[in-house]
Amino acid sequence: MKPQKILLDVENKLMQINWQDAHESVYDFTDLRRACPCAECQPWKEGGGEIGKSPEAVLRAVGALNAVSDVEPIGGYAIQFRWADGHSSGIYTWDYLRALCPCGEHAKK
Ligand SMILES: [Zn+2]
Numbered sequence: 001m002k003p004q005k006i007l008l009d010v011e012n013k014l015m016q017i018n019w020q021d022a023h024e025s026v027y028d029f030t031d032l033r034r035a036c037p038c039a040e041c042q043p044w045k046e047g048g049g050e051i052g053k054s055p056e057a058v059l060r061a062v063g064a065l066n067a068v069s070d071v072e073p074i075g076g077y078a079i080q081f082r083w084a085d086g087h088s089s090g091i092y093t094w095d096y097l098r099a100l101c102p103c104g105e106h107a108k109k
């Protein structure tokens with residue numbers, strides 16, 4: 001499944017994806033940042049990691065929890081966000097984004 005259209009609504013901190021099957025997903029930037037799939041963010045997501053060093057704590061500290069400064073396509077199979085704190089290691093594949101869709105219909109494969 002691939003997106004047909006990706007819209008970033010920076011003002012409302014939302015990203016909308018219109019998929020090939022006409023499904024529409026709307027993501028909150030905060031949820032996307034929390035769901036960062038990179039190895040660095042993994043321990044924190046699983047409840048481990050030092051609280052003070054969690055991405056969320058860091059982002060709150062710089063007042064940038066919801067801010068995306070850049071989004072780059074990766075080879076036609078994913079996108080990468082550059083968050084306002086400079087973090088950008090997470091690669092969000094289409095499959096991953098589809099599973100993250102807040103409607104909950106495709107959370108489990
Ligand atoms: Zn990360």
Ligand SMILES: [Zn+2]
Nearest residue numbers: 101103104105
């Ligand atoms: Zn959905």
